[in-house]
Structure formats: structure tokens, C-alpha cells
Amino acid sequence: MLVVMQSHATEEQVRAVCECIESLGLRAHPIPGVARTAIGITGNRGEVDTGALESMPGVAECIPVSKPYKLVSREAKQENTVVRIPTPCGEVTLGDRAVAVIAGPCAVETREQAFAIAERVKAAGARLFRGGAYKPRTSPYSFQGLREAGLKILAEVRDTFGLGIVTEAIDNESLDLVENYADVIQIGARNMQNFSLLKRAGRALKPVLLKRGMSATLDEFLMAAEYVLSEGNYQVILCERGVRTFADHTRNTLDLSVIPAAQRLSHLPIVVDPSHGTGRRNKVLPLSRAAVAVGADGILVEVHNDPARALSDGPQSILPEEFEQLVRETGAIAAVLGRTLN
Ligand code: PEP
Numbered sequence: 001m002l003v004v005m006q007s008h009a010t011e012e013q014v015r016a017v018c019e020c021i022e023s024l025g026l027r028a029h030p031i032p033g034v035a036r037t038a039i040g041i042t043g044n045r046g047e048v049d050t051g052a053l054e055s056m057p058g059v060a061e062c063i064p065v066s067k068p069y070k071l072v073s074r075e076a077k078q079e080n081t082v083v084r085i086p087t088p089c090g091e092v093t094l095g096d097r098a099v100a101v102i103a104g105p106c107a108v109e110t111r112e113q114a115f116a117i118a119e120r121v122k123a124a125g126a127r128l129f130r131g132g133a134y135k136p137r138t139s140p141y142s143f144q145g146l147r148e149a150g151l152k153i154l155a156e157v158r159d160t161f162g163l164g165i166v167t168e169a170i171d172n173e174s175l176d177l178v179e180n181y182a183d184v185i186q187i188g189a190r191n192m193q194n195f196s197l198l199k200r201a202g203r204a205l206k207p208v209l210l211k212r213g214m215s216a217t218l219d220e221f222l223m224a225a226e227y228v229l230s231e232g233n234y235q236v237i238l239c240e241r242g243v244r245t246f247a248d249h250t251r252n253t254l255d256l257s258v259i260p261a262a263q264r265l266s267h268l269p270i271v272v273d274p275s276h277g278t279g280r281r282n283k284v285l286p287l288s289r290a291a292v293a294v295g296a297d298g299i300l301v302e303v304h305n306d307p308a309r310a311l312s313d314g315p316q317s318i319l320p321e322e323f324e325q326l327v328r329e330t331g332a333i334a335a336v337l338g339r340t341l342n
């Protein structure tokens with residue numbers, strides 16, 4: 001259920017409606033929009049009796065939300081959510097006309113490695129740096145990440161190069177630490193349905209980049225985002241990173257058709273990760289171009305200065321010079337669409 005406030009409704013009127021909703025044992029989620037504020041109601045098992053709410057001052061109407069993802073849905077909020085990431089080199093936004101570029105290694109391996117890559121991606125125009133300190137690996141014997149030592153290196157990258165930091169939390173314990181160091185908390189594909197982690201991310205005070213599970217439908221993906229919003233964190237960026245199919249020419253099948261589909265159903269920004277989406281270095285550039293052409297709000301790519309010796313995901317990591325080309329070409333495509341690279 002959604003309580004739509006009149007465009008001239010005051011803050012006190014919005015607050016009074018929220019209090020009324022909470023007094024019914026339900027949860028109120030004010031969703032400010034450009035034209036008007038809507039208040040999402042969750043926690044009800046059956047229909048909400050809207051009698052009392054409808055007659056409150058400032059209320060325009062009460063409308064049912066047909067989708068199971070109440071807060072993530074465009075029914076709840078028509079205009080795009082703009083996620084704002086403050087970084088030392090200014091605010092990076094996702095969900096507006098700018099296309100964000102997030103680049104860096106799969107994993108932070110050493111200070112030298114992270115610095116060498118950060119220097120190059122920054123020079124090429126990136127403002128957000130990615131790099132895992134906690135790595136969810138298929139094998140327990142593979143490199144698991146430098147953990148807090150990796151987060152400390154990322155903090156140094158932030159201070160030295162002015163880049164915003166995107167890094168993954170793999171469980172509630174790591175999320176406590178990641179929240180302190182990162183500008184954006186990444187939730188990986190394998191954790192898309194780790195509901196306790198999603199709820200914890202929903203209580204975090206930093207934006208969340210939520211990757212699509214490798215066999216998740218769009219509805220499941222949006223429901224996972226709903227977990228984060230339902231706990232109060234509305235700063236969520238969706239990320240398509242490829243799904244499992246029978247195709248064996250790539251590691252995953254990058255589902256670019258999910259971009260317009262998600263944008264139709266949800267107001268949240270969505271970015272594309274062509275690195276995990278293909279698993280092959282030579283496919284990252286063409287699919288980055290395609291991602292911008294299809295209307296993605298950003299791209300997330302793995303870049304390594306010595307991919308042959310990378311401790312994870314070397315085969316899909318592009319070289320810094322390839323990243324420079326990627327920025328040039330995706331920037332040209334963005335310009336055709338009246339957008340800019342961020
Ligand atoms: C990553 O970004 O390095 C990663 C582990 O991605 P995913 O969760 O999409 O596999």
C-alpha cells in the first residue's frame with residue numbers, strides 16, 4: 001500500500017501519516033519524490049484499512065502496490081533514484097544522466113599492485129575504484145583476500161588518489177569493517193539471497209551495490225534489493241554480472257536485456273559488470289560499449305597491471321591501456337545518448 005501525499009503537503013503532515021501507520025503496528029517508509037512524497041507501508045499481512053489515513057490532512061490518495069517489491073517498484077516512486085557517493089574528488093552520482101565508471105582489480109593483492117592500478121584508472125578518468133579485500137571463492141584453497149589489511153590499502157588508495165572505494169562484504173562480520181572503510185558496500189552474486197547480510201546492509205549508512213545472483217530472475221533480484229530498502233537504506237545500485245546458461249564461449253551470459261526490464265519495473269540505478277559477465281578479457285570492451293548503449297547507469301570492470309599473475313580473475317581483467325580505450329569509446333557512445341561519463 002502506498003499513501004500518496006498532495007504536492008503541497010507539509011513535513012508535519014507527512015510525519016503525522018507515518019505516525020498513524022506505525023500506530024497500526026505497520027512500518028512507514030517516506031519516499032520523497034520531485035512532485036510529491038509517497039509513503040510506502042510494509043508489515044501488513046492482508047489489506048491495510050486505509051479509512052483513517054485517507055481522511056488525514058495532506059493525503060491525496062491511498063493506492064495498492066501490485067508488485068511484491070513495494071519500495072523498489074516504480075509504483076512507489078516514478079522518477080529515478082539518484083544514488084549519491086561522496087568521494088574525495090567530488091560527488092559521483094548514479095541514476096541521472098551521468099554514466100559511472102567503476103574500475104580496479106578483482107582483489108587487492110599488495111599495496112604496490114593496488115596503487116599501480118589506481119594510478120592508471122584514475123588517469124584514464126575513473127572516480128570509483130573497485131577491489132576485493134574479502135573474496136568469495138569457489139575453492140577454500142584459493143586466495144581469500146587480505147581482509148582488513150586489504151581495506152587499509154583501499155583507504156590509502158582513497159587518500160592518495162581521491163578515488164571512491166567500492167568493496168565487497170561477504171558476511172555480517174566483514175560488513176561491519178567494510179562499512180567503515182568503503183564508500184560503496186558491494187554484495188556479491190553468491191550472497192544475493194543471504195537475507196541476514198541484506199538486512200544488515202539495509203542498516204548501513206553507505207550505498208550498496210547489489211549484484212544479481214548467477215541464476216536469479218529479475219523478480220528475485222528486485223526482492224533482494226527490497227530487503228535492503230525495507231531496513232531503511234534507499235541508496236541501492238543494482239548490478240547485472242551475467243547468469244549461468246548452457247553457453248560455454250563465455251564464463252556467464254551477460255543479460256543486457258535485464259537493463260531496460262529492471263528500469264521499467266524499478267527506480268533504482270543499474271550498472272553492468274562485463275568482466276564477470278563474460279569472463280574473457282577480449283569481450284569486456286565490446287560489452288562495455290553495449291552496456292552504455294542499452295542504457296546502463298554505469299559499468300564496473302576489472303583492470304589489472306599484470307593479469308597473468310593476478311591472484312584472482314586474471315583472464316577477465318583488462319590492461320590499463322585497454323581501460324583507457326574503454327573510457328574513450330564508452331564516453332563517445334554516452335555522448336550520442338546525451339549522457340556523460342562520471
Ligand atoms: C567481484 O566483483 O569480484 C565478484 C566476486 O563478483 P560476483 O559476485 O559478481 O561474482
Ligand code: MN
Pocket residue numbers: 106107276302312313
Ligand atoms: Mn572478480
